[in-house]
Amino acid sequence: MTLRIGIDVGGTHTDAVLLDGERVRTSVKAATTADIESGVIDALQRLLAADRFDAQNVRAVMIGTTQFTNAVVERRELTPSAIVRIALPTGRLVPPKVDWPGDLAAALGDHVFMIHGGRLYDGRPLAPARDDEADAVIDAIAARELTCVAVASVFAPADAEPEHAFAERLQQRLPHVRVVRSCEFGRIGLLERENAALLNAALLPFADRVIDGFERALAARGLDCPLYISQNDGTLMDTAAARRFPALTFASGPTNSLRGAGLLTGERHAVVVDIGGTTSDIGVLRDGFPRESNLGVAIAGVRTSFRMPDILTLGIGGGSLVGAEGGRIGPRSVGHRLLQTGRAFGGDTLTATDLAIAAGHLDLGDRHRLADLPSATVRRGLATIAARIDEAVDRMRSSREPVTVILVGGGTALLSEPLSSAARTLRPEHAAVANAIGAAHAEVGAEAERIVPVAERAIALDELERQARQRVAAAGARKDLIRINDVDETAVSYMAVPTVRLRVKAVGPLDLEALAHG
Amino acid sequence: MAEAFERLQKIQAEDVADLCLGSVFLATGGGGDPYVNQLLTEAALRSHGPVALVAASALPDAAWVLPLGEVGAPTVSLEQLPVGDEPLVALARYESATGRRVTHLIPFEVGGANSVLPLVAAAARGLPVVDGDGMGRALPEAQMMTFAIAGVPPTPAVAVDYLGNTVTFDTANVDDYERQVRHLAIAMGGMIFTAEHGMVGAHARGCVVPDTLSFAVGLGRLLRQRRGPAKDLLPELEALFASSSYGILRHLYTGKVVDIDRRVQGGFDIGEATLAPLRGPGEPLTIAIRNEYLLASCNDRVLASVPDLIVVVDSETATPINAERLAYGQRVSVLGIGCPGHYRSEPALRVVGPRCFGFDCDYVPIEDLPAGPG
Structure with missing residues (x-):
């Protein structure tokens, strides 16, 4: 018996599923709590109550969470953090955070530093590093009592020495300060890499609180198996990595719901509509995997280098406010206060969930409290929801042909009318916990990247492949099933010496047997 | 629109x-x-x-x-x-x-x-x-x-x-x-x-x-406001280009990238992308690259060549894809667009025609070429 538990900690709900191999044994829903931990404990308690399994038999727990994305979107739990860019004299008029939304930039404090140094494309120094500049920045970080710092230097993916040198100098003087280096976020693209490193730095203390909470919750329910956290691309990282790289979870929510929808239906090509409490996320499954965006993906208005699914988000969810007698739904939502403020629950706010209850599509709360609701409002409200989702599905589908639509998430009852864009609409069993199922089926993955002269390409590819495989194995993948799933090669054009950027990604399913013994 | x-x-x-x-x-x-x-x-x-x-x-x-x-x-x-x-x-x-x-x-x-x-x-x-x-x-x-x-x-x-x-x-x-x-x-x-x-x-x-700056603003606005399947946007793109000095825009191919062979030579990205139909049999399309997309052909039958424009867009969003971001597995649509008249003269073709990029063929305007594979 290889039991494992998948948990999705969303903004409103904490869902948990128990899987035996590929089979869903039990699924439960609990409310997300402000401290996160007690919501996870509650979900695990419900799972135990419903299934009575032996905690000793659980080989792994996988958690997907939107907590870090929500923290950035809602500008909360962010620690004031410094960004040190090593690139002067370049970039002087394009400083860090230049294109950030003002309130998010302010949430991290005005701690932007630029110093000389970095590399050119050919490896030569862009400018000589100046110790006096570095020391002045370190003085300022000490004086402002900052504890989190991101450092980014030009061409760090090719040569990160300037970032390492600064980090070392900083930590010699201020050992308690945590430093995030942009080279840890891989890709070419200074602004995007710098943004990722800075958001990550600002989330470090929150990441410790969240992961501590997860670990305490597991311990409280007698689970002493390994804990993994979902990343953007559907792979997993261990908790040590999650404490260091919370930003790598930013798109894990949509990724898990897309993968979960695919696993629940067996569909390999479909549009997935995930209706939650505040928003509906519409994404596309292609060949069984989330369709990724070809453009740089913005998180809360900040461009990052992360590979993420192509998602269209509508401000329609179970908690959405209903206005204009059903003509307007959302984008404002009562969120997790639905069970207190919704009309069917004794409150005085008309929500989208109230419409579904009044129409008889959902058996929740007290339908009699909605007796005075005009049926025209109910009809128009539900039609508004269907029309907007229909339009979004139409925008996301790959061709004009009607598509298979999979409805998942807690709010699927909001959509009762047929969609003109859909050839068929599937509402799989366990749809409400698709995210948790996606999390439980995630794989482990790792990347290796380098810029090399073309003459060294073959050797470098071998070495990168070996590196990526080693990293995946170290992360817990079954060695015999590790595969290289992406080799990316980009020429650095116009160069005197022909040069290419190589990136290799390896993935593999988690080795549950090894976990059992490990 | x-x-x-x-x-x-x-x-x-x-x-x-x-x-x-x-x-x-x-x-x-x-x-x-x-x-x-x-x-x-x-x-x-x-x-x-x-x-x-x-x-x-x-x-x-x-x-x-x-x-x-x-x-x-x-x-x-x-x-x-x-x-x-x-x-x-x-x-x-x-x-x-x-x-x-x-x-x-x-x-x-x-x-x-x-x-x-x-x-x-x-x-x-x-x-x-x-x-x-x-x-x-x-x-x-x-x-x-x-x-x-x-x-x-x-x-x-x-x-x-x-x-x-x-x-x-x-x-x-x-x-x-x-x-x-x-x-x-x-x-x-x-x-x-x-x-x-x-x-x-x-x-x-x-x-x-x-007029190309005004035109690019109008084109960008259309692509942003009507983000969606390339095929659906085609009539509007055709109309927009017909109203400009480019004149003609034509859909050449939709398929997936099945191979990218790219190397650096003489200071340029030189390479070839091969596209295959999304499903079923059919002729592949090859696009020769030298920094830009320069020549699109099906089994040696040229569908479009420099200085006419060859544009590759994400077939699902109509977002243009730069050559350096073209990757295995992407679903793309290929569009051919007539170049402005300035490039169609003899002296112009001597510096921007296919032979200037090493292709063994002369420029034939896109409107005189076959409209697609087979």
């Missing part, structure tokens, strides 16, 4: 994102990512106000029109930022080196990153920008600009690097100029800024590809 594009009187900060998106489309795979230049331009227009656009046909005889832009490696510019004031510095150094007062600026190419750079200097100096460019697309080298083809001498020219070093050029011809400026870019971090091919208004009127 408008079938014709609107000729703008000015460019405002709110237009810049659409201008950049439209420019990436017209860049035919090359030109580089315009995002950083977009930021610089938006900031300049916000602090100095909009920049006036002047139709090429309205240029006074005595105007001094200066093309301004960057020369170097698009991939490098993803990582190495400009200082930010290079367009202004290049303009100032050009004026002090030549003793001329510049009255109008113009981009080298309405392709990728270069289309917005003159706006940065124009905003700060209160100068108008000509609504047009020297290519109507992106192409890699200086002698391929319509200014050079019309006989405008490239020099005196100045180049500015990221350290603020200035080099002044005085060369006998544009080929020597291109070789020298390319090697300077290689020596100085892979990216430099130049001001070159200065000309009087009387001369510019005849060789500028007209």
Whole structure:
């Protein structure tokens, strides 16, 4: 018996599923709590109550969470953090955070530093590093009592020495300060890499609180198996990595719901509509995997280098406010206060969930409290929801042909009318916990990247492949099933010496047997 | 949705994102990512106000029109930022080196990153920008600009690097100029800024590809507002291009990328992308790449070739994809677009025709070629 538990900690709900191999044994829903931990404990308690399994038999727990994305979107739990860019004299008029939304930039404090140094494309120094500049920045970080710092230097993916040198100098003087280096976020693209490193730095203390909470919750329910956290691309990282790289979870929510929808239906090509409490996320499954965006993906208005699914988000969810007698739904939502403020629950706010209850599509709360609701409002409200989702599905589908639509998430009852864009609409069993199922089926993955002269390409590819495989194995993948799933090669054009950027990604399913013994 | 594009009187900060998106489309795979230049331009227009656009046909005889832009490696510019004031510095150094007062600026190419750079200097100096460019697309080298083809001498020219070093050029011809400026870019971090091919208004009127900035804004707006399957957007794209000096836009192929063979040779990305039908059997399409998409063919039957435009878009969102971002497995649609008339003359085809890029064929206008595979 290889039991494992998948948990999705969303903004409103904490869902948990128990899987035996590929089979869903039990699924439960609990409310997300402000401290996160007690919501996870509650979900695990419900799972135990419903299934009575032996905690000793659980080989792994996988958690997907939107907590870090929500923290950035809602500008909360962010620690004031410094960004040190090593690139002067370049970039002087394009400083860090230049294109950030003002309130998010302010949430991290005005701690932007630029110093000389970095590399050119050919490896030569862009400018000589100046110790006096570095020391002045370190003085300022000490004086402002900052504890989190991101450092980014030009061409760090090719040569990160300037970032390492600064980090070392900083930590010699201020050992308690945590430093995030942009080279840890891989890709070419200074602004995007710098943004990722800075958001990550600002989330470090929150990441410790969240992961501590997860670990305490597991311990409280007698689970002493390994804990993994979902990343953007559907792979997993261990908790040590999650404490260091919370930003790598930013798109894990949509990724898990897309993968979960695919696993629940067996569909390999479909549009997935995930209706939650505040928003509906519409994404596309292609060949069984989330369709990724070809453009740089913005998180809360900040461009990052992360590979993420192509998602269209509508401000329609179970908690959405209903206005204009059903003509307007959302984008404002009562969120997790639905069970207190919704009309069917004794409150005085008309929500989208109230419409579904009044129409008889959902058996929740007290339908009699909605007796005075005009049926025209109910009809128009539900039609508004269907029309907007229909339009979004139409925008996301790959061709004009009607598509298979999979409805998942807690709010699927909001959509009762047929969609003109859909050839068929599937509402799989366990749809409400698709995210948790996606999390439980995630794989482990790792990347290796380098810029090399073309003459060294073959050797470098071998070495990168070996590196990526080693990293995946170290992360817990079954060695015999590790595969290289992406080799990316980009020429650095116009160069005197022909040069290419190589990136290799390896993935593999988690080795549950090894976990059992490990 | 408008079938014709609107000729703008000015460019405002709110237009810049659409201008950049439209420019990436017209860049035919090359030109580089315009995002950083977009930021610089938006900031300049916000602090100095909009920049006036002047139709090429309205240029006074005595105007001094200066093309301004960057020369170097698009991939490098993803990582190495400009200082930010290079367009202004290049303009100032050009004026002090030549003793001329510049009255109008113009981009080298309405392709990728270069289309917005003159706006940065124009905003700060209160100068108008000509609504047009020297290519109507992106192409890699200086002698391929319509200014050079019309006989405008490239020099005196100045180049500015990221350290603020200035080099002044005085060369006998544009080929020597291109070789020298390319090697300077290689020596100085892979990216430099130049001001070159200065000309009087009387001369510019005849060789500028007209209206391309307004057109790129309109195109970008359409792509943004109607993001969705390329096939659905096709009628509107066809109508938009029909209303312009490009004339014809034609769908060539939709398929998935099944192979990318890319290598670096002589300072260029040289390669070939192979596309196969999404499902079922059918002829593959190959696209030859030399920084830009240059030649599309099915089993040696050419469907479109340089200087006509070959554009690759994400078939699901109609978002243009740069050659450096083309990847295995992507679902793409390939569009062919007629080049502006400036490139269809004998002298022009001698520097921008297929043979200039090593292809063993002569240019046949896209409207005279087969419309698709089989």
